[in-house]
Amino acid sequence: MPVPLHGGSTVTGINFDNAASTPPLARVRDMVNRFSDLYSSVHRGTGYKSRLSTEAYEDAREMVSGFLGVDEKSQVVIFVKGTTDALNRIAAEEARLDGRQVLVTEMEHHADLLPWRHRSGHVMVGLSRDGHIDLEAIEYALKNADGRISLVAVCGASNVTGFVSPIHEVAELAHRFGARVSVDAAQLAPHHRIEVRPAGDPGHLDFVSLSGHKMYAPYGAGVLVAPRDFFSGAPEVMGGGAIDIVTWDDTVWTDLPDREEAGSPNVIGAVALGVAIETMLELGFDAMLDDELTIGRRLLAGLSGISGVSVLGGVEPRDPGGRLALASFVVEGLHHGLVAAALSHEWGIAVRHGCFCANPYVFHLLHMSRDDVEAVEGEVTAGRRKALPGAVRASLAPYNTEAEVDRFLEAVRQIARGRIKSTYEQAADGTYAPSGGWPRIPSPLHAMVKREARA
Ligand SMILES: Cc1ncc(COP(=O)(O)O)c(C=O)c1O
Numbered sequence: 001m002p003v004p005l006h007g008g009s010t011v012t013g014i015n016f017d018n019a020a021s022t023p024p025l026a027r028v029r030d031m032v033n034r035f036s037d038l039y040s041s042v043h044r045g046t047g048y049k050s051r052l053s054t055e056a057y058e059d060a061r062e063m064v065s066g067f068l069g070v071d072e073k074s075q076v077v078i079f080v081k082g083t084t085d086a087l088n089r090i091a092a093e094e095a096r097l098d099g100r101q102v103l104v105t106e107m108e109h110h111a112d113l114l115p116w117r118h119r120s121g122h123v124m125v126g127l128s129r130d131g132h133i134d135l136e137a138i139e140y141a142l143k144n145a146d147g148r149i150s151l152v153a154v155c156g157a158s159n160v161t162g163f164v165s166p167i168h169e170v171a172e173l174a175h176r177f178g179a180r181v182s183v184d185a186a187q188l189a190p191h192h193r194i195e196v197r198p199a200g201d202p203g204h205l206d207f208v209s210l211s212g213h214k215m216y217a218p219y220g221a222g223v224l225v226a227p228r229d230f231f232s233g234a235p236e237v238m239g240g241g242a243i244d245i246v247t248w249d250d251t252v253w254t255d256l257p258d259r260e261e262a263g264s265p266n267v268i269g270a271v272a273l274g275v276a277i278e279t280m281l282e283l284g285f286d287a288m289l290d291d292e293l294t295i296g297r298r299l300l301a302g303l304s305g306i307s308g309v310s311v312l313g314g315v316e317p318r319d320p321g322g323r324l325a326l327a328s329f330v331v332e333g334l335h336h337g338l339v340a341a342a343l344s345h346e347w348g349i350a351v352r353h354g355c356f357c358a359n360p361y362v363f364h365l366l367h368m369s370r371d372d373v374e375a376v377e378g379e380v381t382a383g384r385r386k387a388l389p390g391a392v393r394a395s396l397a398p399y400n401t402e403a404e405v406d407r408f409l410e411a412v413r414q415i416a417r418g419r420i421k422s423t424y425e426q427a428a429d430g431t432y433a434p435s436g437g438w439p440r441i442p443s444p445l446h447a448m449v450k451r452e453a454r455a
Pocket residue numbers: 019020082083084085109111112155157158159184186187211213
């Protein structure tokens with residue numbers, strides 16, 4: 001897609017922000033277009049379209065279940081809005097368990113940290129210096145908790161370093177100490193085949209959460225896999241479809257999964273996610289991962305060769321499959337926001353910058369002390385958000401190419417040498433924009449609505 005550049009020219013844009021959201025697969029987009037003509041409300045309608053939509057919705061559930069290897073006797077697949085929604089649902093239930101806590105790692109995205117902190121209570125466990133999961137620290141924390149830990153929450157892969165977590169080893173430890181394990185698979189699911197494994201397997205996964213918009217189905221659906229016996233009493237979200245009967249005084253909740261899917265579900269989103277999963281299975285996760293890792297290694301090797309650039313967590317993966325094709329880095333002497341603005345405005349390259357909704361992990365990777373963090377907290381609390389440190393993240397997907405990686409590396413090389421063509425100004429929130437503002441982007445929505453109105 002052509003994107004406007006500094007100086008008024010345009011260039012074919014590069015999207016290295018796939019960890020945030022991925023574009024739809026062509027087949028998913030086609031399916032959504034076709035299904036839009038067929039779509040209607042699910043479950044309760046007797047009309048043809050309602051029955052067809054119900055079939056498609058339940059097919060999508062089956063696809064998710066088959067993809068993850070869900071043990072349907074003991075587990076349930078619930079369609080939710082996304083990973084954040086899924087993790088908050090678990091935390092809401094966990095909060096009902098008096099005096100029990102959730103063990104989280106320092107690596108977690110805020111979606112896998114704040115719900116525990118503010119609802120159920122948490123214990124946070126440290127990482128190795130270079131930011132890997134520390135199994136010994138998890139074991140130590142579980143041993144010393146005297147059975148108070150009911151859940152261990154861990155990400156399947158980090159959105160900051162791309163490190164892939166040893167989820168089955170973490171699950172074994174959790175189970176050994178009588179806890180369950182919840183995997184935030186937002187970043188893992190688009191890249192690796194996840195196996196929930198049967199309940200009898202010590203390394204099985206009790207909860208898995210994921211988001212469709214990160215796995216080529218950006219239509220607003222996500223998934224929560226949970227043990228059937230986890231949900232008790234009233235659901236967190238209440239409304240139509242979740243009940244068997246409501247009288248003037250009583251409510252009888254219905255069976256799972258409907259009990260946890262109150263309201264009209266996002267049928268199109270669920271169907272899109274099902275098609276995305278089936279398409280990825282057809283393409284083959286191993287083949288996709290091979291392509292991705294080839295360009296990922298090129299990215300890491302290239303960044304490590306640029307003077308003044310440091311990659312968070314280092315560039316050496318512990319094992320070849322142990323890292324996604326993703327790198328967060330800092331450029332000596334340059335604010336992360338400035339680097340990201342220059343990449344966009346002068347090179348047409350989309351990246352993410354900041355702390356990637358994983359403040360504690362980024363502070364850890366930047367080797368900040370508690371005093372450093374307290375000082376930053378003071379500044380931010382006083383409204384000076386510029387003080388927040390951060391990094392720049394490039395996250396790749398199989399559709400990215402070596403040529404794109406090379407252009408990106410050239411851009412970073414030039415920027416690190418101080419060859420920034422435009423001038424930029426920093427806003428109070430810390431972000432940078434070209435002096436005089438970003439070139440105006442006309443909203444495609446307005447253009448479309450006007451065109452429709454004229455037609
Ligand atoms: C590791 C991780 N967990 C959770 C989330 C939250 O996902 P969502 O915004 O789709 O709810 C993200 C999003 O970036 C993520 O990277």
